[in-house]
Amino acid sequence: MASRNLRRNRVRTVLAVLGVCIGVLAVAALGIFGNVLALGADDAIGDIGTQVVVSPNNDAGVESLSDADIASIRRAVDGPAVVPLYSDSATVARQGDQTFATVYGVEEPALAYDAAEGRLPERHRQGAILGAGIAEDLSAGAGDTVEIAGSQVRVIAVLVESQTFSPVAPDDAVFLPESAFSADGYAQALVVSDSGAEARAAADAIREAVNARQDRVELFELAALVDEINEFFDLLSTFLLGLGAISLVVAGVSILNVMLMSTVERRQEIGVMRAVGVARRDVLRVLLAEAGLIGAAGAAAGTLLTVMLVAGLVVATPAVDAALVLDRTNAYYLLLALVFGVGVGIVSGAYPAWKAANERPVEALRS
């Protein structure tokens, strides 16, 4: 019955549905855009947020980190993995291609990095691990042989592209076993935590323990910055969602208008229904069903459009990673917009429906 009443004035119904549709589209699309933006930023800066890079403080005359320093760092952080690194630079060549790269000596690469190709050993004893950038430059993969500073070394793994801007940039680096280095101290140490908060705590602990008497080390940590950035993106998301919500409110007003006009138009019909014994509750139900239908149809169409829009965005913009868009949190925004759309329909239908159902049939019939 409700749907037939809606079909009676198609144009008006379609306009109201369109209003909700656009409102839902705005809420869902803006919500998802904000979320993808935040997720993308998180992805890009995530590593540095959880990494603390400890370097010797050259100003204080400390040129390298000793085993004792590493030990006291380990004691201080209690939890996050500490990966000490030797550092040097060398020419890396393969089949005529050659490039200049930072060479790190590392014993436990698996603690700090992930392999895209090959396997990272628990203890790095032999072979080279290439950063993604170097591997691409030399078109080398796991199993190939590269020449590092004149000696042939087999590649055992290639790292995942990191997208970070940490002082220890693995993309353009080569990782060798510690035994390849003859230096007597580490150049840097990475402290790898699970979260920004843990990283910050670790940095504070290192400052307190290792730099207690003398500033022996310098710390590079971006956890606080990352928090600020995250906060900003939260704000941005809320702001975008707010913009969407405004359009949903506008849609709600248009439903209100449609329902109000439709109940005024059908005043007599509703009066007749009441006169022949249809209860107020049932009149209310029919009218609410109409408003709910408008809301649901609009919300469904809006959700569908959003999915198409976002899919189009992914296809058209290579910078947007499909994995980010398929993140579960985005489904939450879709669901939110869907529920909002139906809710707006029912809420704005409620007043006209209540008004129509409670009018005395005598008055309604007289007109």
Place this chain on the structure above:
Amino acid sequence: MSDRDAPGGPTASGYAVELRDVVKRYPGGGDEPVVALDRVDFAVRPGEFVAVVGPSGSGKSTLLNVLGLLDDPTSGQRLLDGTDVTNLSVAERTRARKESIGFVFQDFHLLPTLTAVENVAMPTAFDPGDAGDRAADLLARFGLGDRLDHEPTELSGGQKQRVAIARALINEPAVLLADEPTGNLDTETGESILGEFERVKSEGVAVIAVTHDPLVEEYADRVVDLTDGVLTGGIPADDADDRSGPNSDAGDDARRGGRIRRGGRPTAATDAGGER
């Protein structure tokens, strides 16, 4: 209340619907409230066809609304099937309307989105169970068996009014109230509709029609006159003997009615002229 159910009692018994000393006042434009019904006594037996006549604005619609539980009397008593239904809650009134009263309106008031059979079943649309078969039977009885799935726009005036009557009868009411049932129909169609009323009343339904149409008066068992809120001949003659002088009342009312008929309309016309 229930003691009035006993048939053959001295006063109320046996009436399908009854008004006792009913007064209905509306707040008017001035200080004086408008008296639409002035101490009206009215009773209709099951199977009786009563026509209510009277000039416009005499309170006929109010009478129908009060009888049909669409409006409550200011004072007095209203009985339906011997049960006092003077003061009911909105929900109770709605239920009583559905169970005991059928309405037939002048301009049919069918829902344009529903087919004929759905219109007939509409009063029961929100109840469990499907009244579609009953509705189809009713329409078939009124000769509309081949029009079940037509929408109101595809029906003629007489057909629409038949659908409306069928709708009024879907819940087997005790009382059928008709407001100008022939007002929008030509004489021939009007006659056939009145023929339907005769059939309805032969099934024991009390039929009350408010009308201007002399044709309706011809078909009615009893014609009552409502003028200026005063009803004449509201009680069936053989029951009215023990009530105070119906004849003198009638004379009184006739005088009042005359005053309105002769004086009221020209006054309204003068007013309208004055505004321009």
